[in-house]
Amino acid sequence: MVGIALSALSALAVSLSAAASPLRLAKRDPVPSFVLEHAPLSYLYSKEQWWPSDVAVHLTHVTPQVNFTNIADAVTFETIPSLASDVFLTSKDDVTTSPDWITNDAGKPDANGLSTAPSTIVLVNKPGGILDAFFFYFYSYDHGGKVLDIEFGDHVGDWEHTMVRFTNGTPTEFYLSAHSGGSAYTFDAVNKTNGRPISYIGVGTHANYATPGKHCHDLPGDLLCDQTDASFVWDLAANYRAFWFDNSTQTFSVAGGAGSGAQSIDAEGAGWLQYEGAWGDEQYPDDEHGQYCLVIGSLVDECQFVSGPTGPIKKNLGRTAVCQKESSCTVATSL
Numbered sequence: 001m002v003g004i005a006l007s008a009l010s011a012l013a014v015s016l017s018a019a020a021s022p023l024r025l026a027k028r029d030p031v032p033s034f035v036l037e038h039a040p041l042s043y044l045y046s047k048e049q050w051w052p053s054d055v056a057v058h059l060t061h062v063t064p065q066v067n068f069t070n071i072a073d074a075v076t077f078e079t080i081p082s083l084a085s086d087v088f089l090t091s092k093d094d095v096t097t098s099p100d101w102i103t104n105d106a107g108k109p110d111a112n113g114l115s116t117a118p119s120t121i122v123l124v125n126k127p128g129g130i131l132d133a134f135f136f137y138f139y140s141y142d143h144g145g146k147v148l149d150i151e152f153g154d155h156v157g158d159w160e161h162t163m164v165r166f167t168n169g170t171p172t173e174f175y176l177s178a179h180s181g182g183s184a185y186t187f188d189a190v191n192k193t194n195g196r197p198i199s200y201i202g203v204g205t206h207a208n209y210a211t212p213g214k215h216c217h218d219l220p221g222d223l224l225c226d227q228t229d230a231s232f233v234w235d236l237a238a239n240y241r242a243f244w245f246d247n248s249t250q251t252f253s254v255a256g257g258a259g260s261g262a263q264s265i266d267a268e269g270a271g272w273l274q275y276e277g278a279w280g281d282e283q284y285p286d287d288e289h290g291q292y293c294l295v296i297g298s299l300v301d302e303c304q305f306v307s308g309p310t311g312p313i314k315k316n317l318g319r320t321a322v323c324q325k326e327s328s329c330t331v332a333t334s335l
């Protein structure tokens with residue numbers, strides 16, 4: 001009986017895969033090996049406390065809100081695509097009480113660079129033999145920097161990315177997101193380990209840099225700086241969910257996964273990446289959750305808590321230049 005059932009099943013599987021084959025191939029082209037061979041190795045700082053997070057875990061701790069009012073009790077991979085772009089996925093917990101899902105070190109990479117939090121890889125084919133491989137880093141919390149020893153710029157949810165541009169399968173450029181901008185280099189220029197480009201991640205803010213040390217940004221006079229060093233390597237290719245993005249239709253499809261990302265990706269699908277709203281709380285009004293803002297003329301306008309960011313779909317995946325902001329994109333030829 002078992003034998004008959006099994007052979008009937010495998011006959012069915014053969015006919016199914018034959019029938020579904022064109023669709024499956026179109027939708028499930030795997031991640032090309034050259035992408036994984038040149039995936040970044042990113043170093044988290046020695047005193048990091050806000051570790052990489054699994055998007056799936058994050059969703060269990062937030063509710064969709066519009067104008068600070070719940071529009072549903074919960075959000076899942078299934079329901080998130082139907083949410084409008086004015087939605088803020090808002091923490092169920094008061095973040096000033098340091099809830100465990102924000103402060104625990106579950107996503108801290110192990111000695112091999114493996115994090116329990118899958119990265120999100122988005123692949124985009126473009127004219128001229130170009131394939132842009134976006135590596136998205138997600139954290140449940142961004143702990144902003146200190147200005148004059150006061151904390152500014154915290155937010156729930158944090159999407160950062162690096163991007164390796166391949167031309168006919170060869171890596172040619174490397175882009176790193178940082179705050180409202182980022183930096184771009186020729187692939188030759190950046191330091192690599194076994195052909196894999198290196199980035200250094202600012203403590204708390206998670207901005208990416210091609211060189212270690214201190215990086216000041218946004219404010220004059222070195223008022224606001226990121227700290228980086230080569231402490232905890234995060235191998236972006238060890239655990240991931242990977243997708244194709246079709247720029248002409250602005251839609252995502254599943255490419256495949258590795259690690260825990262491989263186990264969950266089929267059930268989750270690719271629709272969640274269509275969500276255009278924010279992945280964290282809306283900026284709190286003054287005095288709520290201890291909110292304060294510092295305004296110094298036109299020089300400084302910073303609040304302790306700012307709104308959470310949008311996700312990968314809003315990061316200019318269809319870019320022609322290497323940079324997210326295409327109008328001012330300089331590709332450096334040395335570090």
Ligand SMILES: *[C@@H]1O[C@H](CO)[C@@H](O)[C@H](O)[C@H]1NC(C)=O
Nearest residue numbers: 065066067068069070086285
């Ligand atoms: C947001 O909510 C507040 C308080 O309930 C209300 O006064 C305001 O009109 C709402 N704003 C929008 C844009 O709906």
Ligand SMILES: *[C@@H]1O[C@H](CO)[C@@H](O)[C@H](O)[C@H]1NC(C)=O
Nearest residue numbers: 190191192198210211212335
């Ligand atoms: C890049 O690698 C070279 C050679 O290993 C090393 O001397 C240099 O300090 C590195 N630079 C950075 C910015 O990591």
Ligand SMILES: *[C@@H]1O[C@H](CO)[C@@H](O)[C@H](O)[C@H]1NC(C)=O
Nearest residue numbers: 126127247248317318319320
């Ligand atoms: C991607 O699509 C956008 C919107 O249609 C378009 O402006 C852009 O040029 C496209 N990118 C590429 C590389 O073709």
